[in-house]
Amino acid sequence: MATFDAISHTIRCDILSKTHVADNLAMRKEVSRTFTFPTKEMYDYATLATLGDDVYFEPSTKALEDHVAQITGKQAGLFLPSGTASNQIALRTHLMQPPYSVLCDQRSHINLYEAGGAAFHSGAALTAVIPSNGHHLTLEDVQQHIVLGNNNHNAPTAVIALENTLRGTIFPQDEIIAISDYAHSQGIKMHLDGARIWHVAAQTETPLKELCDPFDSVHPSVLVLAGPTAFIDKARWMRKLFGGGMRQTGILAASAAYALTYNFPLLPAVHALARRLEKGLEEIGVEVTSRAETCMLFYDPTSIGTTFDEIADRASDLPEPLILGDARLVVHIQTSESAVDDLLSIIRQLAEEKQATGFVKHAAKRPKVQSEMYAQRETKK
Ligand SMILES: Cc1ncc(COP(=O)(O)O)c(C=O)c1O
Numbered sequence: 001m002a003t004f005d006a007i008s009h010t011i012r013c014d015i016l017s018k019t020h021v022a023d024n025l026a027m028r029k030e031v032s033r034t035f036t037f038p039t040k041e042m043y044d045y046a047t048l049a050t051l052g053d054d055v056y057f058e059p060s061t062k063a064l065e066d067h068v069a070q071i072t073g074k075q076a077g078l079f080l081p082s083g084t085a086s087n088q089i090a091l092r093t094h095l096m097q098p099p100y101s102v103l104c105d106q107r108s109h110i111n112l113y114e115a116g117g118a119a120f121h122s123g124a125a126l127t128a129v130i131p132s133n134g135h136h137l138t139l140e141d142v143q144q145h146i147v148l149g150n151n152n153h154n155a156p157t158a159v160i161a162l163e164n165t166l167r168g169t170i171f172p173q174d175e176i177i178a179i180s181d182y183a184h185s186q187g188i189k190m191h192l193d194g195a196r197i198w199h200v201a202a203q204t205e206t207p208l209k210e211l212c213d214p215f216d217s218v219h220p221s222v223l224v225l226a227g228p229t230a231f232i233d234k235a236r237w238m239r240k241l242f243g244g245g246m247r248q249t250g251i252l253a254a255s256a257a258y259a260l261t262y263n264f265p266l267l268p269a270v271h272a273l274a275r276r277l278e279k280g281l282e283e284i285g286v287e288v289t290s291r292a293e294t295c296m297l298f299y300d301p302t303s304i305g306t307t308f309d310e311i312a313d314r315a316s317d318l319p320e321p322l323i324l325g326d327a328r329l330v331v332h333i334q335t336s337e338s339a340v341d342d343l344l345s346i347i348r349q350l351a352e353e354k355q356a357t358g359f360v361k362h363a364a365k366r367p368k369v370q371s372e373m374y375a376q377r378e379t380k381k
Contacts, residue, residue: 049250060250068224073209076232086219100158168296180214194220199294202267222256305354
């Protein structure tokens with residue numbers, strides 16, 4: 001028979017590598033050009049959090065929930081482990097008994113990137129609408145696709161879920177209010193996926209509460225879902241049911257609180273850097289397909305005769321590599337000016353090489369910005 005010491009020996013676990021401190025420092029440098037990474041200051045602050053159990057209202061976590069509820073103008077908040085969990089639990093809590101549907105933008109996170117969660121968790125069909133103006137859903141789009149009435153062939157719309165920003169673009173607040181007034185007049189709930197609502201607040205200098213007022217429930221990232229007290233009480237029940245009732249969450253809540261205090265004020269500089277990247281791309285002749293209204297833009301390098309793969313290969317070969325995907329470029333608080341300069345020089349170099357082989361640049365199309373779309377709408381009226 002095995003001795004207790006032998007059993008203890010097999011159970012022992014040391015996950016810290018001998019080099020993890022140095023590895024973290026190296027990783028911090030590498031990823032900070034491309035991905036975000038907790039800074040030492042955030043980490044130090046996080047370790048000061050209380051060590052309570054969040055199934056029984058962990059104190060630091062409760063303080064974050066109350067704060068987020070207050071700044072979004074809602075009665076209560078609930079800590080959740082991820083943005084996806086927030087969206088899904090919000091839908092599950094709003095929705096009661098199928099048949100029903102959720103209307104959203106075709107490009108939204110809820111439609112494309114939550115593994116079909118609305119169908120799985122809530123039995124909800126999604127009405128995924130392509131905005132007619134190519135930028136954001138309008139009241140007319142909603143009215144055209146909403147499902148009302150008692151026809152039992154259809155799944156009536158029970159929730160409209162909007163995302164702001166969506167792909168870095170700002171949803172005009174007057175349009176949100178028009179959609180919300182209409183939805184509420186039909187007894188339909190409004191949910192905001194506000195993973196990037198901070199960027200809207202920073203860029204338009206609008207208080208969070210004003211941005212969130214048209215919605216019944218909001219998920220402004222920082223791991224908190226906010227809404228009316230009865231809704232949050234039910235969502236807490238759903239969180240338990242989904243297995244998302246976590247224990248010592250203070251360390252995560254404190255990281256989120258740190259981000260609100262110290263990182264939010266950095267956003268105007270982030271947006272300026274994204275615009276600088278956009279200007280640099282346009283000077284080279286690259287087509288920008290979705291403009292840098294906040295921290296991200298989308299581009300198409302075929303106008304200069306190159307491809308995403310060619311750019312990504314060169315970027316990964318830099319002495320300080322950049323990890324690139326395809327059309328989406330995101331700037332964040334840890335993106336350095338030199339990272340933007342490096343990317344622009346790679347693309348400039350590729351454009352020159354293509355020209356030397358006889359490639360003639362296409363005239364890059366320029367997507368309309370919001371003010372131009374509105375001018376067009378006014379003229380049509
Ligand atoms: C708009 C939006 N909503 C929701 C999420 C989901 O957040 P998480 O990755 O924490 O599940 C993301 C993640 O990137 C997002 O961009």
